[in-house]
Amino acid sequence: MASSTVIIQAFLVLFLAYVGNSQKNNDSFIFHGFKGDSLCMDGSSIITSNGLLQLTNQTGYLVGHGFYPSPIINMLTQNYSSNTSTVSSFSTSFVFGIIPSDIKKGGGHGFAFAISPASKLSGSSASHFLGLFNDASNGNPMNHVFAVEFDTVGAAGGFGDHDSNHVGIDVNTVNSSYQQPAPINMEEGRPIKVWIEYDGVRKFINVTLSDQLDEPRPSTPLISEELDLSKTLIDPIYVGFSASTGKLASSHYILGWSFRLNGTAQEIESSLLPSLPTIESPGSSKKHAAFSLIPATFLVVALVALFYMYRMRKKRQEEILEDWELDCPHRFRYKDLHIATKGFNASEVIGIGGFGTVYKGVLPKTGEQIAVKRILHGSRQGVREFVAEIESLGKLRHKNLVHLLGWCKRNEDLLLVYDFIPNGSLDLFLLIRKDNFVLNWEKRFKIVRGIASALLYLHQDWEQVVVHRDIKASNILLDVDMNGRLGDFGLARLYDHGENPRTTRVVGTLGYIAPELARTGKATVRTDVFAYGTLLLVVACGKRPVDPVVGHSTLLDWVTECYNADRVMDVVDPKLNSSYVIEEMELVLKLGLLCSHWNPESRPSMRQVMRFLDGDDPLPSDGIVSDAYLHGQNFQSIFGDVELKNVVITSHSQSSSIAPVSTNSLEGGR
Numbered sequence: 193m194a195s196s197t198v199i200i201q202a203f204l205v206l207f208l209a210y211v212g213n214s215q216k217n218n219d220s221f222i223f224h225g226f227k228g229d230s231l232c233m234d235g236s237s238i239i240t241s242n243g244l245l246q247l248t249n250q251t252g253y254l255v256g257h258g259f260y261p262s263p264i265i266n267m268l269t270q271n272y273s274s275n276t277s278t279v280s281s282f283s284t285s286f287v288f289g290i291i292p293s294d295i296k297k298g299g300g301h302g303f304a305f306a307i308s309p310a311s312k313l314s315g316s317s318a319s320h321f322l323g324l325f326n327d328a329s330n331g332n333p334m335n336h337v338f339a340v341e342f343d344t345v346g347a348a349g350g351f352g353d354h355d356s357n358h359v360g361i362d363v364n365t366v367n368s369s370y371q372q373p374a375p376i377n378m379e380e381g382r383p384i385k386v387w388i389e390y391d392g393v394r395k396f397i398n399v400t401l402s403d404q405l406d407e408p409r410p411s412t413p414l415i416s417e418e419l420d421l422s423k424t425l426i427d428p429i430y431v432g433f434s435a436s437t438g439k440l441a442s443s444h445y446i447l448g449w450s451f452r453l454n455g456t457a458q459e460i461e462s463s464l465l466p467s468l469p470t471i472e473s474p475g476s477s478k479k480h481a482a483f484s485l486i487p488a489t490f491l492v493v494a495l496v497a498l499f500y501m502y503r504m505r506k507k508r509q510e511e512i513l514e515d516w517e518l519d520c521p522h523r524f525r526y527k528d529l530h531i532a533t534k535g536f537n538a539s540e541v542i543g544i545g546g547f548g549t550v551y552k553g554v555l556p557k558t559g560e561q562i563a564v565k566r567i568l569h570g571s572r573q574g575v576r577e578f579v580a581e582i583e584s585l586g587k588l589r590h591k592n593l594v595h596l597l598g599w600c601k602r603n604e605d606l607l608l609v610y611d612f613i614p615n616g617s618l619d620l621f622l623l624i625r626k627d628n629f630v631l632n633w634e635k636r637f638k639i640v641r642g643i644a645s646a647l648l649y650l651h652q653d654w655e656q657v658v659v660h661r662d663i664k665a666s667n668i669l670l671d672v673d674m675n676g677r678l679g680d681f682g683l684a685r686l687y688d689h690g691e692n693p694r695t696t697r698v699v700g701t702l703g704y705i706a707p708e709l710a711r712t713g714k715a716t717v718r719t720d721v722f723a724y725g726t727l728l729l730v731v732a733c734g735k736r737p738v739d740p741v742v743g744h745s746t747l748l749d750w751v752t753e754c755y756n757a758d759r760v761m762d763v764v765d766p767k768l769n770s771s772y773v774i775e776e777m778e779l780v781l782k783l784g785l786l787c788s789h790w791n792p793e794s795r796p797s798m799r800q801v802m803r804f805l806d807g808d809d810p811l812p813s814d815g816i817v818s819d820a821y822l823h824g825q826n827f828q829s830i831f832g833d834v835e836l837k838n839v840v841i842t843s844h845s846q847s848s849s850i851a852p853v854s855t856n857s858l859e860g861g862r
């Protein structure tokens with residue numbers, strides 16, 4: 193990899209362009225502290241040096257705002273024909289802390305979580321208006337503002353507030369439509385966690401408070417009321433916080449915040465939050481000082497010990513980077529991936545395959561959903577070369593590929609980060625699901641065509657030839673629009689680097705391995721075409737490539753036999769219930785056979801495959817079936833004496849005779 197620096201440098205440029213263009217998912221986000229994040233702030237709001245969002249300090253008559261910088265798109269759906277709109281469900285959770293200027297008398301005035309058509313609430317007033325409204329605008333339906341207030345000034349402040357420590361629902365006015373005394377004294381300078389959940393279908397809002405940050409959300413909400421926000425909100429929709437002080441003042445802090453449209457907001461990890469400033473209690477008397485001297489010594493010793501333990505732990509967590517790792521733009525921080533996958537928690541596992549375990553994750557900073565593949569790779573050997581390769585594979589961009597976003601190495605672990613593709617793999621839909629769901633022919637055809645175009649890109653249209661080496665149904669993931677996306681490209685190379693060259697290991701999956709690959713161990717674009725041929729047959733027949741029907745060892749055998757007997761349509765997946773385009777089905781089956789031809793030279797290139805699929809060229813009328821078959825040889829004899837122990841089965845899901853299918857039912861291919 194002498195040219196790897198060049199590749200990496202060239203790539204840096206591309207990567208920056210990519211980051212600049214990437215569409216962030218703005219429907220969900222999470223902040224553990226706000227250090228380095230660009231909130232939209234005004235008034236007295238600042239981000240403190242340790243990452244707290246401080247909306248106000250203890251000076252009187254301040255107003256401070258902190259909003260998420262971009263609008264939440266898709267929150268509102270407008271029906272222009274009936275002049276109505278619907279507000280989608282959302283969920284948000286945050287941790288706040290209020291430090292009053294006078295711990296005994298309390299401070300003021302409070303803060304609110306707000307949803308508003310602008311990220312700036314200009315002209316809003318301090319004191320009881322909480323920075324949301326002013327004298328003139330309070331109560332005006334044109335405000336289009338919804339807020340949940342956390343108010344620490346009571347009846348004296350007017351506006352119908354009953355209690356000097358309450359939570360209220362505010363719609364265009366600070367005269368709350370519902371309010372409840374808070375079950376916790378909000379002004380004690382302690383962090384308090386809030387969950388706000390809006391059900392857009394049942395038009396219901398729940399607000400829950402707890403000071404037990406590490407406990408799950410209490411089951412009973414403090415406020416649980418009917419509320420129809422579609423009458424209030426208009427686009428654009430901004431979410432954020434507003435606070436104010438008056439004659440009474442407090443510092444209002446937000447420590448962490450998460451939000452999700454149409455789902456449950458990610459749980460905030462209290463251990464990742466910045467800490468609140470401590471309140472010096474003015475009454476600590478000298479009398480206690482003498483008594484506390486001895487315990488204080490112990491305390492100091494304990495603190496020093498704790499500090500060392502902390503340092504040791506921190507050190508262990510720190511990533512030890514080798515020089516070459518420093519300038520790889522695709523490297524992710526281990527800590528981020530650790531947080532994203534909740535510490536590689538078993539609950540986040542979405543697949544287990546031959547290459548390792550796949551976790552679902554949400555990146556802490558951006559809220560972007562990712563899939564993290566943790567590769568079991570006993571040896572460090574070859575990882576560097578492999579990473580150089582990943583750095584270049586990361587440049588591959590095609591709508592039918594699962595994008596490789598980056599990687600991270602830690603000790604013996606290699607972590608690969610991919611796009612998260614929600615629907616799972618093709619084999620799940622074709623072979624594993626036991627319900628009555630049928631993937632219709634139109635979708636199947638679209639999927640095989642998409643995968644063909646991805647392979648054409650890998651083989652011919654990209655700057656280097658990339659051999660995929662492990663094309664199979666479980667490596668094809670389906671996105672929200674049911675487009676097929678090919679995953680795991682180039683991964684099989686990992687097994688090449690650092691291998692003893694005398695033992696050739698064949699990487700692939702039984703049934704998808706071309707005969708010459710089994711013999712020589714050499715993967716080429718032609719062996720990919722063979723695997724693609726098998727894929728076509730799997731999609732058309734809805735059967736596994738190995739052990740498809742009684743009496744036939746492989747799907748290829750069976751289809752070949754039916755083809756030779758002139759009844760190739762007998763193999764079509766019965767689940768399709770005869771609803772398919774006959775010409776397309778025939779094309780897919782014949783093309784499947786042609787691609788799986790025994791002789792690599794007789795297989796078409798992916799460019800030809802595309803032309804056949806698009807109907808630009810007709811399929812050749814002869815030579816579809818290998819001569820080997822016509823001469824009575826079957827697949828077994830072609831495979832001959834391959835020693836199975838030299839075959840690396842990268843996923844067992846296709847080889848039911850080796851492992852139970854259920855263990856791989858979720859194989860994400862990532």
Ligand SMILES: *[C@@H]1O[C@H](CO)[C@@H](O)[C@H](O)[C@H]1NC(C)=O
Pocket residue numbers: 215216217218261262263265
């Ligand atoms: C999403 O947010 C980013 C900034 O966080 C912004 O640049 C981008 O335009 C937003 N995307 C949409 C579709 O609003």
Ligand SMILES: *[C@@H]1O[C@H](CO)[C@@H](O)[C@H](O)[C@H]1NC(C)=O
Pocket residue numbers: 235236237249250251254
């Ligand atoms: C409080 O905030 C105001 C407005 O931002 C600022 O002028 C003032 O200096 C701050 N006071 C302290 C003690 O930080």
Ligand SMILES: *[C@@H]1O[C@H](CO)[C@@H](O)[C@H](O)[C@H]1NC(C)=O
Pocket residue numbers: 273274275
């Ligand atoms: C929708 O609103 C516009 C203006 O606000 C009004 O002219 C129109 O009549 C309304 N249409 C319906 C169907 O209510």
Ligand SMILES: *[C@@H]1O[C@H](CO)[C@@H](O)[C@H](O)[C@H]1NC(C)=O
Pocket residue numbers: 271272273274
């Ligand atoms: C929009 O409103 C019209 C009239 O009430 C209704 O027929 C239609 O189904 C609505 N469309 C959607 C997408 O809800």
Ligand SMILES: *[C@@H]1O[C@H](CO)[C@@H](O)[C@H](O)[C@H]1NC(C)=O
Pocket residue numbers: 330331332350351352365367
């Ligand atoms: C809010 O309450 C105050 C005090 O009770 C009252 O004067 C004012 O009219 C109310 N405003 C609205 C919009 O209801």
Ligand SMILES: *[C@@H]1O[C@H](CO)[C@@H](O)[C@H](O)[C@H]1NC(C)=O
Pocket residue numbers: 389390391396397398412413416
């Ligand atoms: C709100 O809380 C009630 C229980 O009081 C629960 O039945 C309901 O599902 C909750 N709604 C949301 C949106 O969380």
Ligand SMILES: *[C@@H]1O[C@H](CO)[C@@H](O)[C@H](O)[C@H]1NC(C)=O
Pocket residue numbers: 266280454
């Ligand atoms: C919200 O989720 C439900 C079910 O998960 C889905 O039917 C609906 O389309 C989603 N709405 C939006 C606006 O994404």
